[in-house]
Amino acid sequence: MATQSTIEWTELTWNPTTGCTKVSPGCKNCYAEVMARRLEAMGTPGYEQGFKLSCHESRLRQPMNRKKPTVYFVNSMSDLFHEDIPDTFLDQVFAVIGATPQHTYQILTKRAERLPEYFNSRPCPENVWLGVSVEDVKYGVPRIDYLRMVDASIRFLSVEPLLEDLGEVNLTDIHWVIVGGESGHKARPMKPEWVINIKKQAEAFGSAFFFKQWGGWGADGVKRHKKANGRELQGRTWNEYPIVQIAD
Numbered sequence: 001m002a003t004q005s006t007i008e009w010t011e012l013t014w015n016p017t018t019g020c021t022k023v024s025p026g027c028k029n030c031y032a033e034v035m036a037r038r039l040e041a042m043g044t045p046g047y048e049q050g051f052k053l054s055c056h057e058s059r060l061r062q063p064m065n066r067k068k069p070t071v072y073f074v075n076s077m078s079d080l081f082h083e084d085i086p087d088t089f090l091d092q093v094f095a096v097i098g099a100t101p102q103h104t105y106q107i108l109t110k111r112a113e114r115l116p117e118y119f120n121s122r123p124c125p126e127n128v129w130l131g132v133s134v135e136d137v138k139y140g141v142p143r144i145d146y147l148r149m150v151d152a153s154i155r156f157l158s159v160e161p162l163l164e165d166l167g168e169v170n171l172t173d174i175h176w177v178i179v180g181g182e183s184g185h186k187a188r189p190m191k192p193e194w195v196i197n198i199k200k201q202a203e204a205f206g207s208a209f210f211f212k213q214w215g216g217w218g219a220d221g222v223k224r225h226k227k228a229n230g231r232e233l234q235g236r237t238w239n240e241y242p243i244v245q246i247a248d
Contacts, residue, residue: 095220162181177198180212181213181215
């Protein structure tokens with residue numbers, strides 16, 4: 001079944017696939033890998049192979065059993081556009097998405113180069129918010145151009161974990177920017193000026209800005225044993241969401 005999410009910007013998680021492989025520095029301390037190992041040890045169905053990539057056809061219809069309009073984060077425990085997930089399985093996932101227009105589906109990937117390839121011959125459903133992870137300049141920022149190639153109703157960036165100053169970023173046609181620091185005892189620090197740089201650019205481009213968390217380090221640069229308290233940046237919380245255009 002779909003799972004209630006602790007992620008601040010969504011409601012439920014839907015994992016038609018689980019497991020993944022590392023492709024960039026943002027993957028180094030993957031929370032999903034740690035959680036998958038824990039679920040495997042607990043004997044949780046679907047995690048018999050731990051974090052090995054797996055497609056679960058039995059989970060495909062889960063959103064169809066829910067009538068209430070819901071925001072789903074798709075694959076919090078995987079990457080839907082992983083190179084080893086066949087197009088035929090993706091087609092099944094998007095068929096369910098198209099059949100449940102009452103729901104909103106947030107899909108995030110680090111395999112951005114696959115986005116224009118897949119959607120070149122298929123429309124991106126209107127109820128999909130399509131996003132890419134942007135953790136640094138070398139690996140993260142180039143993903144934005146691939147995202148821009150897809151005609152999605154909402155395009156968003158998950159700048160988490162933010163590992164360095166991104167400098168100038170082209171946010172043209174990016175509707176939403178989420179920023180957050182890394183969690184866990186191995187968390188790498190995030191500096192306030194890096195976040196503020198992104199916030200200013202989001203404002204300049206008209207992108208909604210959402211500050212998710214400081215993570216394992218506080219704004220004061222001190223590492224915590226637990227996640228740093230509060231989500232404040234410049235004296236307030238930033239919980240902006242993109243404006244969804246409703247077709248006539």
